[in-house]
Amino acid sequence: MSADVSSANPATSPSPNQRAASTGVASNIMAVASGKGGVGKTWFSVTLAHTFAFGSEKVLLIDGDLGLANVDIQLGLTPGHDLASVISGRARLDEAISGYAGGSAQRGQGGGFDILAGKSGSGALATLAMPELHRLRDGLIVLARHYDRLIIDLAAGLDPSVVMLSMMAGSACVVITDEPTSLTDAYAFIKTLVQRGAKIDLRVVVNQAQGRIDGERTYDTLRKACESFLQVSPTLAGIVRRDPRVKECIRLQTPILARYPTANAAADVQAIAAKIRELDRAMNQGG
Ligand SMILES: Nc1ncnc2c1ncn2[C@@H]1O[C@H](COP(=O)(O)OP(=O)(O)OP(=O)(O)O)[C@@H](O)[C@H]1O
Numbered sequence: 001m002s003a004d005v006s007s008a009n010p011a012t013s014p015s016p017n018q019r020a021a022s023t024g025v026a027s028n029i030m031a032v033a034s035g036k037g038g039v040g041k042t043w044f045s046v047t048l049a050h051t052f053a054f055g056s057e058k059v060l061l062i063d064g065d066l067g068l069a070n071v072d073i074q075l076g077l078t079p080g081h082d083l084a085s086v087i088s089g090r091a092r093l094d095e096a097i098s099g100y101a102g103g104s105a106q107r108g109q110g111g112g113f114d115i116l117a118g119k120s121g122s123g124a125l126a127t128l129a130m131p132e133l134h135r136l137r138d139g140l141i142v143l144a145r146h147y148d149r150l151i152i153d154l155a156a157g158l159d160p161s162v163v164m165l166s167m168m169a170g171s172a173c174v175v176i177t178d179e180p181t182s183l184t185d186a187y188a189f190i191k192t193l194v195q196r197g198a199k200i201d202l203r204v205v206v207n208q209a210q211g212r213i214d215g216e217r218t219y220d221t222l223r224k225a226c227e228s229f230l231q232v233s234p235t236l237a238g239i240v241r242r243d244p245r246v247k248e249c250i251r252l253q254t255p256i257l258a259r260y261p262t263a264n265a266a267a268d269v270q271a272i273a274a275k276i277r278e279l280d281r282a283m284n285q286g287g
């Protein structure tokens, strides 16, 4: 495979809001993972990227699920290139980036961010050999220097690509629901990272919760298992309530912040973004 996935755009000046990435880990890369499929990773990743973008951060949202990619679908975009183009050598990483304008009624009102789309059904990322995965990782780390924040929406499961993309992230948001399979699969994801010695700040987002109390109970179940068996204690980043607007917005291919910015689920993600900024500050100060 001859794709030069490691050549990001050198013309763009580096953003100051990040640590050097010589260790193969970039603190401004955040993985969104779950183990189990269908819990709301993609919706959460899109909404979080949108929130940070409204906060004037330069954000790149990467669809790390090449088998069943859908970041572009939730945003209603049809990108000319995607990660599959990069992997097949038809485009460089920086050429495969497209822009989401932000969805404001008037242009230039903020909320715009970049995306690196996956390609539904290609399966290319899942079948990449280790050298290609490593080159992709190195390319993304170079790319991260040009952004305040990279958010990677990972595939469900524990494929080598999922593990490798997580290992280069400074932090991970593990999205869970109250279903037992979500908890066991999230635990398996965390266990894999811990066993591999990942230097990653683990955070948990409870999605589709009935309310605060239910969400905290779900988080506590996972936290206790992690503390008892893995000696790690993931932090609660926040709870997102189950909200019918989420499904409606996905059906309309419109981010919730563009359509219903005051919906419960939108407000919950905005609170999580504030918490993540706080956790990032502590992480970057070595706390
Ligand atoms: N807070 C919420 N309230 C109500 N429904 C939700 C919420 N979050 C997600 N959903 C529902 O969950 C579905 C799956 O969401 P999404 O595609 O983002 O999950 P995913 O984890 O990325 O799935 P996959 O593992 O297949 O990539 C959505 O179509 C939506 O109907």
Ligand SMILES: [Mg+2]
Pocket: 041, 042, 043, 065, 070, 153
């Ligand atoms: Mg998804």
